Amino acid sequence: MKPVLLDEYPVHQSPLSMARVASTDRNFYDRNYFNAHDRTGDVYLISGSGVYPNLGVTDAFVTVRHGDTQVAVRFSDALEERSMESKVGGYRLEVIEPLQKIRLICEHEELSCDITWDGSFPAVLEEAHILMSGPRPILDASRFAQVGSWSGTLSVHGQDFAVDPQTWMGTRDRSWGIRPVGEPDPQGRMTYEARGGHYWVYVPLRFDDFALMVIVQESEDGHRTLSHATRVFADGRVEQLGWPRVEIVYRSGTRHPESARIHLTTPSGEPLVVDIENLGFISLSHGAGYGGDPDWTHGEWRGENWSSSSRFDTTSAEFLGRLPYSTIDHVAKATIDGQVGWGMFEHAVMGRHDPSGFVGWVDMAP
Numbered sequence: 001m002k003p004v005l006l007d008e009y010p011v012h013q014s015p016l017s018m019a020r021v022a023s024t025d026r027n028f029y030d031r032n033y034f035n036a037h038d039r040t041g042d043v044y045l046i047s048g049s050g051v052y053p054n055l056g057v058t059d060a061f062v063t064v065r066h067g068d069t070q071v072a073v074r075f076s077d078a079l080e081e082r083s084m085e086s087k088v089g090g091y092r093l094e095v096i097e098p099l100q101k102i103r104l105i106c107e108h109e110e111l112s113c114d115i116t117w118d119g120s121f122p123a124v125l126e127e128a129h130i131l132m133s134g135p136r137p138i139l140d141a142s143r144f145a146q147v148g149s150w151s152g153t154l155s156v157h158g159q160d161f162a163v164d165p166q167t168w169m170g171t172r173d174r175s176w177g178i179r180p181v182g183e184p185d186p187q188g189r190m191t192y193e194a195r196g197g198h199y200w201v202y203v204p205l206r207f208d209d210f211a212l213m214v215i216v217q218e219s220e221d222g223h224r225t226l227s228h229a230t231r232v233f234a235d236g237r238v239e240q241l242g243w244p245r246v247e248i249v250y251r252s253g254t255r256h257p258e259s260a261r262i263h264l265t266t267p268s269g270e271p272l273v274v275d276i277e278n279l280g281f282i283s284l285s286h287g288a289g290y291g292g293d294p295d296w297t298h299g300e301w302r303g304e305n306w307s308s309s310s311r312f313d314t315t316s317a318e319f320l321g322r323l324p325y326s327t328i329d330h331v332a333k334a335t336i337d338g339q340v341g342w343g344m345f346e347h348a349v350m351g352r353h354d355p356s357g358f359v360g361w362v363d364m365a366p
Helices: 189-193 317-325
Strands: 028-037 043-052 057-066 069-078 086-088 091-097 101-106 111-119 129-133 136-156 159-163 169-178 197-206 210-218 224-233 238-240 245-250 257-265 271-283 306-313 328-336 339-351
Touching (some): 129 224, 136 197, 136 210, 271 317, 317 339
Antiparallel strands (some): 028 043, 043 057, 057 069, 069 306, 091 101, 111 136, 136 159, 224 238, 245 257, 257 271
C-alpha cells in the first residue's frame, strides 16, 4: 500500500495511513446529506454522497420531487483512494469554505443542478448515535448538522428552477462511522429476532435568530435510545434544551405524520413548544438508497462508472404501500411563540411502537 495525498496533512487519528480507516468493519462509511426546498413543499431536493473504504466503493444520488413525480439519479464507482475530492460520475461536491459554503453539482439528462450551500448558523456536533442489534452495534456514528440557504440553478425534465437564497432553505449533515451499507450481512439469530419496531424523529429547523436540532430514537416499548435537543445562535452559543417529548398527528389509515408538537424545556426551566406543519415529502427508500430501497443501496458494488435513474408516481399504490416501512423527509414549517421557521421533519415508525399505539407492522392510525 502506498501513502495517499491526505497523509501529507496533520490529520491522522490512528497509527495508520489515511488510505485505511481504524475500523475493519465492512460497514464503515463517510457521508454527506443535503436537502433543499422553496418553502412551498411543491419542489423538494435531497442529495447524498458517500465513501465506503472497506468496500472500495464511492457513490452519490440526487432525488427531486415536483408535484406528484419523484425523480432520482444515482452514480457509483470504484474507490481507488481516499482524498479530499468528492466526485463520482456526473456528481461532485466542492468545499468552498469548510463548515460554511459547499457547492453541489449534478450532471444528468434527467436531472441537473449547480447549487451552493451557505450555512446560516454554526454547525452543531450531535450526540453519538448508537443502535444495537443484540450485543452488536449496527450503527455507531458521529454527525454534525447545519441549517442554511441555497443559490444556483436546478433543472428537472427540462423544467428550470431559479434557486434564490431568499426563498430556498435547507439542512445538511456530515456523518461517519458504522452503519449497514453495501450488500447485506448474512442473516443470523439477531436478524430473525429483530422483529419489534423502530421509531425515529429528526428535526433540524432554521429560525431568524437561531437554529434548532432535535433527535428522538426509541425502541418498540418507548425506551429512549437517543435524545438530543439544542439551540444554536449566530455567535456560536449552544443551548441545551430539556428532554424532547413529541406528539404526532397521523393521517387516518396511514403512518403519515401530518403535524407534530415538540415539547422542550429551556435551561431556566421554561417550556419551549414547537408546532410543526408537514408539507411536501420525499421517501428515502425510493431511489435514494436508504433502507428498503429495491433499486439501489449505499455502498453496493454495481461496477465501475455506473449510473441509473428512476421516476416514481407518488400517487401510485406501489409508492404509497411502501411508505409505512420507509424513512420519510418532510418539508417542515415550524412555529415557536409566533416565530416561523423552516426545516425538515424526518420520521420513521416501523413495526410496533407502544407510545404511538402501533402494535405491529401492518396496523395504521385510526
